Amino acid sequence: MATIHERHQTVECFVQTENQPTVNQIAGALSHMKNIPKVLQTMSRKATINDWRAILEFVYYCVKISNVSQEIFVGVSPVIQEIQRYFAVEELMNMGTNINDVLDFDESVIEGRCVVKRNVDEELDSLRMNYHGLDVFLSEIAKEISVTIPSDFTSIINVIYFPQLGYLITVPRNPEWKSEEDYQLEGLTVQFSTDSTVYYKNATMRELDEHLGDIHGLIVDREIDILQALQERIIENSQFLVTCSDLCAELDILVSLARVARLHNYRRPTMVEGTILNIMNGRHPLQEMVVDSFVTNSTQIGGMDQNSAFAPTVMTGANTDSRSSETGDARVENRVTILTGPNSSGKSVYLKQVALITFMAHVGSFVPADSAVVGITDKILTRMQTRETVSSIQSAFMTDLQQVALATRMSTARSLVLLDEFGKGTTSTDGAGLFCGVIEHFARLNEEDRPRVLATTHFHELFENDLMDLSLPISLYTMEVYQQPDCMEATFLFR
Incomplete structure (x- = not known):
């Protein structure tokens, strides 16, 4: 904290x-x-x-x-x-x-x-001075050597320095030279040749190798x-x-x-030790960036907030026990919430925004909401979506079952459990029974063990046929839809 x-x-x-x-x-x-x-x-x-x-x-x-x-x-x-x-x-x-x-x-x-750099080390500067003065020095050596070789090569002879190879005499290669015997010059020893140049050594070059040495190598070693x-x-x-x-x-x-x-008008959440999750006018941080206008939604799960301005759209069943009609207190103590509504009405986005706001608050971020009171959460356990793939050795429904089983085993009073249309991967009767059983399991847990649960479903038979025990502390909500009389088309209000 x-x-x-x-x-x-x-x-x-x-x-x-x-x-x-x-x-x-x-x-x-x-x-x-x-x-x-x-x-x-x-x-x-x-x-x-x-x-x-x-x-x-x-x-x-x-x-x-x-x-x-x-x-x-x-x-x-x-x-x-x-x-x-x-x-x-x-x-x-x-x-x-x-x-x-x-x-x-x-x-x-x-x-x-x-x-x-220069002027860092005197020895290094001295070596560099000798190295950079080699051109003039070697030109003088070349003049001295040119006196001792045939006059045909006097004007084209040169002395160079190669790192690792030392000092060499270079003579342009004569096109008439075919074999190594043609390369031989009096007083010079052939070292190697290229297409355009023949390289030699003599006593003077060996003396330079011995006294001056590999200056470039010495410079590199010193550096x-x-x-x-x-x-x-x-x-x-x-x-x-x-x-x-x-x-x-x-x-x-x-x-x-x-x-x-600052860019997206996020607000600082209030972190508390309890199990409350009270979000006023929350938004999905990514979804709001890709739509022209985003409809905000509030959330309150668990806890007790005397001053909460949270007012659900539809609230029926046993949850009236947790809201005082006499005093008008906006208090919601139920930790299990079921949300219904048609496809594309915003149920999944709503679940994800609740999870993201909770997560963002815990990593130290401000959250996309007018205000948020977030109880310390140890886990966010979800059954949101399953990707079908032939590479999986089990069915999508089995994956759903494993995710929900994990949530029932690992959840604590500090956990947040999100179930998005669990049970739709099998027959409607089995799916409705599974969903009802999981919700009642969470609702019957002791206060010390009951997590905050937010679930969506299309199984209206749970309520029409009284399959679910609504005497349990379960809050019921639905997404608002506007429909004109005698009109088949509906307008989703995303509230």
């Missing part, structure tokens, strides 16, 4: 008009965040430039959220208080500064690997050492980052619930 209240309190804070600029900034910051626990998991093996960018953006937007959230001045948000308590801004900024000072993101994208040290610092703070990520995930959900509540 405490957790649900905290979520409702946060959503209520976020829907306030005065807080909308701040909430929008928070939502914008959250949209840039990646799955940090997953990034940290992959980073422990091998960090890519995208992983580093994800961590850098995460710490940056965490700092932004921490700063922006201080501008919320209407209402109190527990999750914001948690963020202010756990987001160590200085620590986050230090992590972001370290990453930003070490990694060159633009160069990393070009080279397809993680590249360290790996620097990044490894940075990576270890990040991994040391992984638990702190995961905690921040969890808070951001919770904040993301609550911001989303608040924006939807």
Whole structure:
């Protein structure tokens, strides 16, 4: 209950008009965040430039959220208080500064690997200086070598550096060279050839290999050492980052619930420990989006509410015992409700909206209703619809029976049971008997065990032939239909 209240309190804070600029900034910051626990998991093996960018953006937007959230001045948000308590801004900024000072993101994208910035490590800068000065140095070497080879190749000889292969002398391949013997040049040893070039080594190249070495490899190794040290610092703070990520995930959900509540005029429900379910002018959160106008409906199952304005359309039978005609109290204590009405009159949508409003209230969302008092619910057990499929080894009716059997076994006083036309999958006499038996089973349970039950049915013979014991605490309702005299067509009012 405490957790649900905290979520409702946060959503209520976020829907306030005065807080909308701040909430929008928070939502914008959250949209840039990646799955940090997953990034940290992959980073422990091998960090890519995208992983580093994800961590850098995460710490940056965490700092932004921490700063922006201080501008919320209407209402109190527990999750914001948690963020202010756990987001160590200085620590986050230090992590972001370290990453930003070490990694060159633009160069990393070009080279397809993680590249360290200049002026981070003197040894690395020295290696890079030698590497970038190779072109001029190798041109001078090429001039010296050209003096020692036949004059035919003096103008076309070149010296290059290949990572892993070292320093090589290149000569354009003569079209007349057919075999390896043709490639031989005095003082040079053939290494390999391509369609256009022959590559050689001599004593000078081997001397360069020995003294200068594989500069590119040394650069990469040094960068790996620097990044490894940075990576270890990040991994040391992984638990702190995961905690921040969890808070951001919770904040993301609550911001989303608040924006939807504001957009569709949802209201904060009142959560109570009892078994009451009192919804005033409830709506189906999805159905109302696909129709031109949605007819609201109220619901009251169980509990006792002296001030309730709930008034059912039709109410007959034993439920008059739970409504005082003398005082006019709008009190409904019955926990079992049966709803009848023709097809397409809105019965199934009504059942689903009751379940969805109950569910939304429990996850911390505002609900599509003018008001709602929702008792803590442990289960929502349903027999709503069964999909026919040849892949199932049992009939649709057997599936219905299993669902209802599960509801009878698992339900408690805190449960909500929804039955949509149970029994229609078999003969009408058997179906009516099954439906009647299940409803009377729930109605005869002790107060300590009886769940809140909302059921729809087409079995009018239950009432016409007095098959059901209406002395039990059962409320009866029907969907309103308007029909003009001497007219076969009916208009559904969805009430």
